[in-house]
Structures are given as structure tokens and as C-alpha cells.
Amino acid sequence: MAILELNGVGKSFVRSSRGKLPGGKVEVLRDINLSIRENEFVCIVGRSGSGKSTLISLIAGLIEADSGSILLEGQPIKGPGPDRGVIFQNYSLLPWLNVFENVYLAVDAVAGKLSDSDKRQRTEHYINLVNLGAAMTKLPRELSGGMRQRVAVARGLAMDPKVLLLDEPFSALDALTRGTLQEELARIWSETRKTVVMITNDIDEAILLADTIYTLTPGPGATLGPAIAVDAVHPRGRLQLSGLASCQKARRETLRNLTTGASRPVAGATVVIH
Amino acid sequence: MEKRFDSAAVILPLLGIGLMLFIWTAISLKVAPDLPSPLKTWQESKQYILDPFFKDGEMNQGILRFAFLSLVRVAKGFTLAIAIGTPLGFLLGLSPKFNQGFDPVIQVLRPISPLAWLPLGLVIFKQSEPAALFTIAICAMWPTVINTAMGVRSIGTEYLNVGRVLKLSPMKTLTKIMIPATLPYMFTGYRLSLGMAWLVIVAAEMLTGSPGLGGFLWQEYNSLVYSHILLSVLAIGLIGFALDRLMGVVERRFKTA
Ligand SMILES: Nc1ncnc2c1ncn2[C@@H]1O[C@H](COP(=O)(O)OP(=O)(O)O)[C@@H](O)[C@H]1O
Ligand SMILES: [Mg+2]
Numbered sequence: 001m002a003i004l005e006l007n008g009v010g011k012s013f014v015r016s017s018r019g020k021l022p023g024g025k026v027e028v029l030r031d032i033n034l035s036i037r038e039n040e041f042v043c044i045v046g047r048s049g050s051g052k053s054t055l056i057s058l059i060a061g062l063i064e065a066d067s068g069s070i071l072l073e074g075q076p077i078k079g080p081g082p083d084r085g086v087i088f089q090n091y092s093l094l095p096w097l098n099v100f101e102n103v104y105l106a107v108d109a110v111a112g113k114l115s116d117s118d119k120r121q122r123t124e125h126y127i128n129l130v131n132l133g134a135a136m137t138k139l140p141r142e143l144s145g146g147m148r149q150r151v152a153v154a155r156g157l158a159m160d161p162k163v164l165l166l167d168e169p170f171s172a173l174d175a176l177t178r179g180t181l182q183e184e185l186a187r188i189w190s191e192t193r194k195t196v197v198m199i200t201n202d203i204d205e206a207i208l209l210a211d212t213i214y215t216l217t218p219g220p221g222a223t224l225g226p227a228i229a230v231d232a233v234h235p236r237g238r239l240q241l242s243g244l245a246s247c248q249k250a251r252r253e254t255l256r257n258l259t260t261g262a263s264r265p266v267a268g269a270t271v272v273i274h
Numbered sequence: 275m276e277k278r279f280d281s282a283a284v285i286l287p288l289l290g291i292g293l294m295l296f297i298w299t300a301i302s303l304k305v306a307p308d309l310p311s312p313l314k315t316w317q318e319s320k321q322y323i324l325d326p327f328f329k330d331g332e333m334n335q336g337i338l339r340f341a342f343l344s345l346v347r348v349a350k351g352f353t354l355a356i357a358i359g360t361p362l363g364f365l366l367g368l369s370p371k372f373n374q375g376f377d378p379v380i381q382v383l384r385p386i387s388p389l390a391w392l393p394l395g396l397v398i399f400k401q402s403e404p405a406a407l408f409t410i411a412i413c414a415m416w417p418t419v420i421n422t423a424m425g426v427r428s429i430g431t432e433y434l435n436v437g438r439v440l441k442l443s444p445m446k447t448l449t450k451i452m453i454p455a456t457l458p459y460m461f462t463g464y465r466l467s468l469g470m471a472w473l474v475i476v477a478a479e480m481l482t483g484s485p486g487l488g489g490f491l492w493q494e495y496n497s498l499v500y501s502h503i504l505l506s507v508l509a510i511g512l513i514g515f516a517l518d519r520l521m522g523v524v525e526r527r528f529k530t531a
Binding site: 060062079080081082084085086088090092094096097105106109110159 | 432433435436438439440441442446450451454455457
């Protein structure tokens with residue numbers, strides 16, 4: 001059974017007129033269908049402005065869909081909740097709390113019944129998991145971008161969500177830091193096997209991490225392309241991947257879907273493969 | 275490298291003060307013979323400055339004693355102002371409906387002078403001390419109200435979303451997210467409110483005849499000892515400046531991120 005299911009989800013925004021630009025309704029997402037298995041790592045690749053963050057906000061329950069349904073374990077979602085932990089594009093660490101306190105806030109919210117020492121232990125566990133044990137008492141402003149995003153990852157994992165949602169978690173980092181964090185996420189994920197939906201605009205990142213890749217067509221009215229499977233064991237290494245035929249195929253397909261804007265095969269239409 | 279002494283930072287302010295004293299002297303010599311010159315002011319006031327804690331009756335005390343009385347009064351009024359102003363600002367910032375209802379009232383109350391509030395306070399409280407506190411509080415409250423409301427309105431959605439995803443209780447959301455996010459704005463409001471409270475103190479003490487810098491100033495005007503007016507005026511200015519600097523330090527302490 002699918003743990004997370006989106007059926008015909010659509011979302012429009014009402015844009016107020018700005019200067020000479022006319023206002024009106026803008027359809028950002030149209031007819032999004034997605035079914036995610038437990039323990040699956042799904043990447044959604046799309047250009048900026050195509051509606052990726054909107055999709056994550058819909059799944060998180062931070063905004064409401066205009067049409068269609070979003071089911072978590074068969075139940076329609078009702079607003080946001082820690083069962084769908086989010087790692088936001090802009091980190092969103094609370095600047096007045098230190099690393100420990102930022103993560104503890106999440107542990108306390110989902111495991112309020114535990115004793116204080118258990119909660120502290122759990123908080124430290126997740127901070128150590130992202131290799132930040134030495135920075136527990138640092139404030140976010142004292143950390144580099146990469147370290148901040150590690151804290152955000154620790155906080156997301158600490159929510160112990162059914163589905164972990166990541167919105168372009170590494171896009172603001174320099175290439176080297178990004179590479180390190182990607183491989184670290186690959187390691188952590190192969191240990192925890194959380195169900196993950198990750199948004200990215202980096203195809204190589206998707207290939208390194210995902211079981212399944214979907215492309216999002218350019219908006220307005222963006223929708224998902226066909227599923228592209230990445231067959232390779234986890235955790236993967238960048239070097240080992242570059243030689244794998246299955247990965248090269250997935251890479252080609254993702255690129256092609258992105259450039260042609262291919263959407264789901266419609267009944268009766270012919271789909272040319274290769 | 276040896277740190278060079280920044281002579282301009284010392285000389286220019288001294289020049290400004292010197293010019294000020296010159297104009298003061300010129301006015302007392304040529305324009306208003308009743309105005310004591312700086313020298314005469316010093317001679318007639320030095321007892322109050324050199325022995326700042328002497329007490330010889332309610333209305334004849336050293337300058338720091340008077341300053342202390344005024345500061346206590348301001349502290350009480352200011353505490354009242356922020357105790358009412360902060361929650362009021364939060365309500366205005368949180369609820370657009372509340373804001374719509376109360377904004378016109380606030381806009382009308384805000385420009386009313388302390389000279390207008392004080393008689394009203396005397397009518398309500400029948401005593402000078404509560405009337406003075408009422409006047410200080412109601413005049414000094416508005417910067418706190420307005421800045422707090424603005425701070426609440428500008429809390430980043432990303433912070434609020436963290437609270438929503440974690441399903442924090444309203445109390446936790448308030449203490450862990452909203453108040454810390456608003457603190458820098460609140461303290462800007464507090465600094466401006468304290469400045470306002472200090473402005474009001476003179477008017478409040480003058481009209482109620484309470485002992486303090488303002489009360490002393492008014493009494494000495496009535497007794498024709500004009501040099502003491504100047505003494506009070508200078509003390510009020512210096513203390514106001516010190517208070518603002520002090521609050522500026524506190525305010526910077528709360529700037530997050
Ligand atoms: N709250 C909103 N109100 C109006 N328009 C919005 C809102 N959120 C997003 N949009 C618009 O929807 C489109 C997709 O935005 P977004 O999901 O952030 O894209 P992406 O994350 O893929 O870069 C953009 O054109 C953006 O301007
Ligand atoms: Mg985005």
C-alpha cells in the first residue's frame with residue numbers, strides 16, 4: 001500500500017495586479033498524481049518557479065489544495081503535522097535558539113511524554129548523526145550554511161516523521177559542501193530508510209539519492225512526468241554511479257523529460273522511448 | 275600598530291559646547307538680562323552639584339536627590355506603560371480585526387499632550403502622584419504599542435511554519451517563536467517609550483508640584499531663582515541622554531540573527 005498518495009491535486013494562486021501587470025488566477029500545479037511506497041526515496045526535479053515548493057507545502061499541509069486529494073496512510077491529511085516533517089529551502093532555524101534547543105523543540109513536540117533526560121538523549125543522538133556534536137551550544141548565526149542545513153536535517157529527522165519532506169535542502173550551498181552533505185544524507189538514509197520526498201534542481205543529486213525520480217514540467221499548470229526508476233543499491237558513491245548503465249539511462253530520461261516537458265502518458269497517446 | 279588618538283572626536287564636540295556657552299552668554303548680556311550667564315549659573319548652583327545628596331526640606335535638595343525622585347517616578351510610569359503597551363501591541367499585531375477596531379482610537383489618543391492628560395488624571399485619581407503616573411504611562415505607551423504590533427506583523431512565515439509543522443501549542447508558539455521574534459521591535463519601542471516618559475516627567479511634576487527635577491524647576495521659577503531653572507534643564511538633558519544610551523545598549527543586546 002502506498003504510504004503517501006496524491007490524486008488529481010491542483011493549486012492556483014490569486015495574484016493581485018501589480019503596476020501594469022494584470023491580476024488574476026494563476027494555475028501553478030495541475031492534476032498531480034503521485035503514489036509513494038513506504039521506505040521509498042522520491043526526488044522531484046524541476047526548474048525554479050515551476051511550483052516545487054508549492055507541492056511540498058501542499059503535502060506538508062501548510063497550504064490547501066484547490067482540487068484532488070492527499071492521503072497519508074489512506075487518510076486525508078488535515079493541516080500540517082510532525083508526521084510530515086519538513087526541511088525547508090531556507091533552513092528556517094530559529095535564530096534565538098542554539099543548535100541543541102532547535103532540535104530539542106522538535107523532539108519535545110513529538111515525544112512530549114518522554115522524560116526530560118530521554119528527550120535530551122534523543123536530541124543529542126540526532127545532532128551527533130549529522131556530525132554536529134561539537135556545536136551543540138552554537139547559535140545559527142555562528143554556523144556556516146552547510147552546518148545550518150545539517151541542523152535542519154537533524155531537526156527533520158528528530159520529528160521521526162512518516163514522510164520526510166525536503167525542499168531543495170542543499171541548493172544554497174557551495175558545490176563542495178553540497179557534495180559532502182549529499183553523501184551524508186545518502187549514508188543516513190540507508191541507515192534509517194525513511195520515506196522521503198525531496199525536491200531538487202540537481203539531476204546528479206537525484207540520481208545519487210533517489211529510488212524514483214519525477215520531473216515537474218515548467219509552469220504554469222505544471223504536472224509530473226512519468227516515473228523514472230534508479231536501479232542501484234544504497235548507499236551510493238558518486239564515482240561508482242558514473243559507470244552504472246542504469247544510472248546513465250535514468251539521467252538521460254530525466255534530462256529529456258525536463259527539456260521536452262514530457263507529462264504522464266495519456267491513454268491513447270504514443271510515447272516514444274529511446 | 276599604535277592606535278592613533280582621534281583628536282577630532284574630542285575637539286569637535288568641545289567646539290560645539292563652547293559655541294553653545296557663547297550664545298548663552300551673549301543672550302544673557304545683550305538680549306535677556308534676567309537670564310543668568312553660565313558663570314552666574316555655576317556660582318549659584320554649585321552647592322547643588324558639589325553636594326548632590328544634601329536635603330534641606332522637600333523642595334531644597336541636591337541635584338542627584340531630585341534626579342533620583344524623578345527617575346523613580348519615571349520608572350513607575352514607564353513600567354506601567356510597557357506592562358499595558360506590550361500585550362496591547364501583541365493583540366493589535368495578531369488580530370487584524372482588533373487592529374481595525376482600535377487603530378482609530380490609538381491614532382486619536384496618541385497626539386494628546388501630557389498637559390492635557392494631567393488634569394484628567396487629577397479628576398480621575400484625585401491625588402497628584404497617581405495622576406502623574408497615569409500621565410507618564412498613557413503618553414509613553416504608544417511607541418511600545420506601535421513597535422510591538424509591527425514586530426508581531428513582521429514575524430517571518432518560515433518561523434511560524436516551523437511551529438505549525440511541529441503542532442506547537444499556542445502557549446509554546448508564543449514563548450518559543452512569537453515573543454523572541456518580536457523582542458528586537460519591543461526593545462526599540464521600550465527605548466522610545468522611556469524617552470517619552472522622561473519628556474513627560476517635567477510637565478507632570480510642574481503641574482503637581484511634586485519634588486523632583488521638574489518640581490524644583492517650577493518652584494525656582496516662582497521664587498525668581500532663574501539660575502536653578504538652567505541647572506534643572508541641564509540635568510534633565512544629561513540624564514535623558516544617559517537613559518537613551520543605556521536603553522540603546524539593552525536594545526542591541528536583543529538583536530537576533
Ligand atoms: N503564496 C503565493 N501567492 C501567489 N503566488 C505564489 C505563491 N506561492 C508561490 N506562488 C507562485 O507559484 C509559482 C511557483 O512557486 P514555487 O512553488 O515557489 O516554485 P519553485 O519552488 O519551483 O521555485 C511561482 O510563479 C510563484 O510566484
Ligand atoms: Mg522553491
